[in-house]
Amino acid sequence: MRSARAMERGASEGGFVLALVVFMLFAIAVASATGYLVVSSEFMLGRHSRDGAEALTVARAGLERFVSETMGVLPDTTTYALGNGVAVVTTRRVYEEDGQTHIYYVRSEGTVDDIFTPGTPARRVVGAYATHHWRPVEHHAAVMIGADALSVEGGGQAHGIDYSTALDCAEGGGPRIVGAIARLSVTGQSPSDIQGSPPTRTWAGGWSAISDSIGVRWDVISDPNFPVDFENTLPSFGALPADSFPVIRYTGWVNASFSGRGVLLVDGVFDPNSSFSWDGIVLARHIDDAAQGQIDGMLVAGLEEPNMYSSVGLSIDVKYHACNVYAASESLSYLELMPHTVHEVN
Structure with a gap:
């Protein structure tokens, strides 16, 4: 049991x-x-x-x-x-x-x-x-050089009269701008060489004031890492739309004997000869002391540093053409963030 x-x-x-x-x-x-x-x-x-x-x-x-x-x-x-x-x-x-x-x-x-x-x-x-x-480029003058003295000679011209008309673009035929600007003195061989309102002007603030006032980001667009439309070569302009004004960058000493349109950036020395012809804007770090040719638009040189020649004699024929300048300026347009507006979107 x-x-x-x-x-x-x-x-x-x-x-x-x-x-x-x-x-x-x-x-x-x-x-x-x-x-x-x-x-x-x-x-x-x-x-x-x-x-x-x-x-x-x-x-x-x-x-x-x-x-x-x-x-x-x-x-x-x-x-x-x-x-x-x-x-x-x-x-x-x-x-x-x-x-x-x-x-x-x-x-x-x-x-x-x-x-x-x-x-x-x-x-x-x-x-x-x-x-x-x-359209960031300021229309200060037909010719603007960061050199002490500028003389227009040998048949050259610096005309701030607008050679475009309302038939070319809505802004054509606008008011005159200054003919030529340099740091200390601007002279011409005859009164007709330099025309504008006023014909001449000095900018004693130096090359930095000139560079800052023009309205372009030279430090950015001259950087070899910054992409441009064409580098050290010209496009086939006949293959481009008629209203296309490309950005073309050359480096070094540029003996320019070509023709074209758009924005010509010369990160070096701009040395045009009598065969050179351009519609639009030419921006150069330096310009030779005996430039020739023709520009229908604007010429600005001596960017980022004083021009390599303190006295420049120009035989180039520069005629202000507002429509060409506006069209080329649009190719240099850029964005700038407004202060204190960056925010996260929920």
Whole structure:
């Protein structure tokens, strides 16, 4: 009898122990699953937070790159691959401030893909208002040289009379500008060589004042890493639209004997001969002391530093042509962020 009771009690205790073990295993499994979920959630939250911060960085970088690199016609949409993400920048014109500047809203959306959730990338958006300097070049004078003395001689001319008409463009036939500007003195062999309102002007502030006043970002457009339409070569102008005024950059000593139109950037010495002919704007770091040829537009030299020749004698014929200058100036248009307008879009 006792043996049977002992066996019954042993079986009962064994069943209890088994149930307790099963319960403990279940509790451990639940705790492990809960711990995994907590750790996994924290990992995903941390990863999402990191990807979100990276997406915000990509969005800001896309905005800054677009503003700093874009010149000329503003594209509606531009895409940049930046680090592990992509920035898509879009523009929308808000209003026209005047004939030279427009206000734009610029939006940059940054996305960063997550290998664990490829269909739902981290996404952040920033926006800002920017001034679009549509025609940035200031029409100060037909000829503007950062040299101490400028003389127009040998059949050369510096005319600030607008040789364009309203038939050429809406702004054609406008008011006269100054004929020629230099630092200390401007002279001509005859009264007809230099014409304008007034014919001459001195700018004693020096080359830096001249450079700053012209309205172009010379430090940017002269940088060899900054993309331009054509580098050290001319396009086939016949293949371009008639209203196309490209940006063409040459470096070094440029013995110019060609003809064309647009913005001619010379990051070196501009040395045109009698065969040179240009419609638009010529911007040069230096100009030779005996330049020849013809420009229907504007000539500015001595940018970023004093001209290599302190006295310059020009035999070149420069006639102010407002329509050519405006068309070329549009090719140099650029954006400038308005202060305190960069913000994150929720």
